[in-house]
Amino acid sequence: MKSIVFKVFAVSIALGVAVFALAGSAGASHVTVEVSVPDQSTAGGTDTLLVTLRSADRGVPLASVAVSLYADASFGGVDSQVELGQTVTDQSGVAVVKFHPLSAGDHQISVQYVSPGESQPEVTTTSVSLPGVTSQLYQSTAGVKIPGLNVWLLIAVVATVWAVLLSVAWRVIAIAHAGAERTAPEATHGKRADAQTGSMGAG
Amino acid sequence: MEEMSAWRERLERTALAPVTRTSWAYYVWVAFLLTVIGWGIYAYYRQLQDGLIVTGMRDRISWGLYITTFVFFIGISHAGTLISAILRVSQARWRTPITRMAEFITLVSLVCGALFVIIDLGRPDRVLNVIRYGRWQSPIIWDVLAITTYITASTAYLFLPMIPDLALFRDRLAGRVSGWRMWLYRLLSVRWQGTRAQWHSMGAAITTAMILIIPIAVSVHTVVSWIFAMTLREPWNSTIFGAFFVAGAIFSGVATLIVVMAILRKVYHLEEYITEKHFVYLGYLLGAFSLIMVYGNVSEYLTTGYKMTEGTEFHFRQLFLGQFAGFYWFYLLGGLVLPGLLILLPWTRNIWGVVAASILVVAAMWVERYFIVVSGFRVPLMPYDPSTYAPTWVELSVMAAGFALFALLITLFVKIFPIIAIWEVAEDEESAEIQPAARRFAHGSAPEPAGGVGR
Numbered sequence: 001m002k003s004i005v006f007k008v009f010a011v012s013i014a015l016g017v018a019v020f021a022l023a024g025s026a027g028a029s030h031v032t033v034e035v036s037v038p039d040q041s042t043a044g045g046t047d048t049l050l051v052t053l054r055s056a057d058r059g060v061p062l063a064s065v066a067v068s069l070y071a072d073a074s075f076g077g078v079d080s081q082v083e084l085g086q087t088v089t090d091q092s093g094v095a096v097v098k099f100h101p102l103s104a105g106d107h108q109i110s111v112q113y114v115s116p117g118e119s120q121p122e123v124t125t126t127s128v129s130l131p132g133v134t135s136q137l138y139q140s141t142a143g144v145k146i147p148g149l150n151v152w153l154l155i156a157v158v159a160t161v162w163a164v165l166l167s168v169a170w171r172v173i174a175i176a177h178a179g180a181e182r183t184a185p186e187a188t189h190g191k192r193a194d195a196q197t198g199s200m201g202a203g
Numbered sequence: 204m205e206e207m208s209a210w211r212e213r214l215e216r217t218a219l220a221p222v223t224r225t226s227w228a229y230y231v232w233v234a235f236l237l238t239v240i241g242w243g244i245y246a247y248y249r250q251l252q253d254g255l256i257v258t259g260m261r262d263r264i265s266w267g268l269y270i271t272t273f274v275f276f277i278g279i280s281h282a283g284t285l286i287s288a289i290l291r292v293s294q295a296r297w298r299t300p301i302t303r304m305a306e307f308i309t310l311v312s313l314v315c316g317a318l319f320v321i322i323d324l325g326r327p328d329r330v331l332n333v334i335r336y337g338r339w340q341s342p343i344i345w346d347v348l349a350i351t352t353y354i355t356a357s358t359a360y361l362f363l364p365m366i367p368d369l370a371l372f373r374d375r376l377a378g379r380v381s382g383w384r385m386w387l388y389r390l391l392s393v394r395w396q397g398t399r400a401q402w403h404s405m406g407a408a409i410t411t412a413m414i415l416i417i418p419i420a421v422s423v424h425t426v427v428s429w430i431f432a433m434t435l436r437e438p439w440n441s442t443i444f445g446a447f448f449v450a451g452a453i454f455s456g457v458a459t460l461i462v463v464m465a466i467l468r469k470v471y472h473l474e475e476y477i478t479e480k481h482f483v484y485l486g487y488l489l490g491a492f493s494l495i496m497v498y499g500n501v502s503e504y505l506t507t508g509y510k511m512t513e514g515t516e517f518h519f520r521q522l523f524l525g526q527f528a529g530f531y532w533f534y535l536l537g538g539l540v541l542p543g544l545l546i547l548l549p550w551t552r553n554i555w556g557v558v559a560a561s562i563l564v565v566a567a568m569w570v571e572r573y574f575i576v577v578s579g580f581r582v583p584l585m586p587y588d589p590s591t592y593a594p595t596w597v598e599l600s601v602m603a604a605g606f607a608l609f610a611l612l613i614t615l616f617v618k619i620f621p622i623i624a625i626w627e628v629a630e631d632e633e634s635a636e637i638q639p640a641a642r643r644f645a646h647g648s649a650p651e652p653a654g655g656v657g658r
Binding site: 151154158164167168169171172174176178 | 339
């Protein structure tokens with residue numbers, strides 16, 4: 001009975017060691033990754049993400065490590081990641097990447113890097129929470145902004161045309177007024193035409 | 204003098220005849236048109252009831268007969284106002300008997316064209332959303348503004364020169380027509396009595412309107428073309444689309460004017476006033492624009508074909524060799540080349556030759572609009588099989604109703620309003636026959652309406 005308990009205990013120890021050994025080979029434990037954002041970050045603004053890489057054992061900054069940052073994104077029902085940028089850590093082990101979040105809430109940021117002495121990239125994911133607004137934040141930057149070419153120009157053109165059209169309408173009112181002032185019955189269209197060789201305009 | 208007086212009486216009698224006499228053929232014609240319109244209304248009711256699924260339009264080809272007909276009607280609206288204004292500005296004397304018809308074609312075609320935009324909407328009750336939620340950067344908003352302005356200006360430009368003639372109707376038809384017509388003539392003649400001040404005001408108004416309406420008319424069809432040219436579609440990537448559309452509009456407009464002119468001339472016996480000269484002169488205009496259209500097509504296809512992107516190759520194949528080839532070659536040869544030849548050759552340069560050329564042009568220009576709309580949508584944007592479009596009975600019925608409405612409005616107009624500009628024709632004839640312009644003012648009774656005398 002004792003031998004069975006001992007065997008089970010030994011197998012458990014062996015499995016536990018194996019699990020820890022396999023986890024260590026993934027590389028995550030060689031490097032500590034710290035991602036920080038400024039406290040005043042809000043959705044819609046442009047911020048800098050600071051990614052600090054240190055060795056896990058001695059806390060030495062890891063310089064000249066290529067770092068890629070990705071953010072989780074969903075579009076058209078497809079979940080994927082968008083690349084935020086690529087850079088290299090400086091002497092302090094810090095990599096700086098511009099971050100332009102367009103929505104409030106939690107953002108999953110993935111940091112991909114290759115540890116010194118390793119050949120396979122490692123990925124660490126962290127969550128960044130941002131306060132923000134609910135209004136539409138996307139602003140198209142397509143096209144060229146030409147000063148003065150805006151809705152007011154369109155309104156000015158249309159208003160000018162309609163003002164001229166109103167002046168035509170005013171002339172029609174003037175015709176009606178002139179007709180009202182004329183009292184002589186012989187001045188009507190037909191009689192005038194008869195009296196003047198049947199001409200409307202020829203006097 | 205007596206001869207002129209008799210001529211004048213004959214002119215008035217001819218102008219009044221359509222209003223005072225109605226034949227049985229008129230009622231048959233109106234009944235036929237109303238039947239077609241009624242069937243179209245039923246088809247549209249089915250569309251409202253079941254949605255746009257009853258049409259041949261789907262997500263990949265989302266514009267079909269309706270937008271084609273809209274573009275066509277807006278095009279032929281250039282028949283009138285633009286041609287009339289240009290001829291008035293250039294003081295072409297021969298224009299006077301045809302300007303009224305031309306101006307009315309403009310108004311009617313604009314109304315019919317605008318209807319087809321609403322018909323194309325699956326939810327016409329949301330049409331005001333274009334204004335409520337529209338963005339000023341959108342060519343559709345520009346189009347709405349341009350067309351509403353053009354309709355207003357065209358109405359003014361039709362109405363102004365008609366005031367003296369409406370006064371003539373008011374005076375001559377008293378007791379001979381129904382009460383509502385007399386009320387209408389009294390209202391629309393705005394107390395016209397032919398005073399010096401009234402002639403002055405009318406002349407100034409016509410001058411203002413005719414100068415204003417030319418850029419408006421050009422802008423309308425330019426903006427219509429931009430709805431296409433500002434959309435990311437391979438066949439619509441063109442910098443000359445605006446000019447091409449304006450040229451095509453005048454081309455189809457002149458042709459429509461000639462056809463309508465020929466029909467009204469025959470039906471209402473206007474042979475004395477609308478002569479072969481008018482057909483030939485308008486035929487020259489048609490011939491000139493056929494050359495411009497040929498030039499525009501060659502320029503467009505040569506430049507895009509020289510580069511021959513993948514989308515262009517697909518587009519060229521469908522137009523010249525594929526499913527659209529038959530009708531497209533008809534457009535190029537039957538609608539552009541043959542009309543030009545009919546006008547160029549001396550033995551076909553007559554009324555029948557010009558009318559035949561015009562019928563070909565009208566048909567071909569509708570076909571061209573169809574290909575611009577449908578073939579443009581057919582070029583795939585992504586690697587998927589090209590879609591197809593075939594109009595359903597609903598679309599064909601509604602389109603037929605649109606053309607019937609066009610014919611009906613012209614028919615009704617002729618029964619109510621003066622078909623020819625009586626005072627302009629009379630003035631033109633009298634000034635040519637009796638006295639030079641300088642003597643007219645010596646009498647001091649009426650100033651020359653600006654642009655209204657035509658010499």
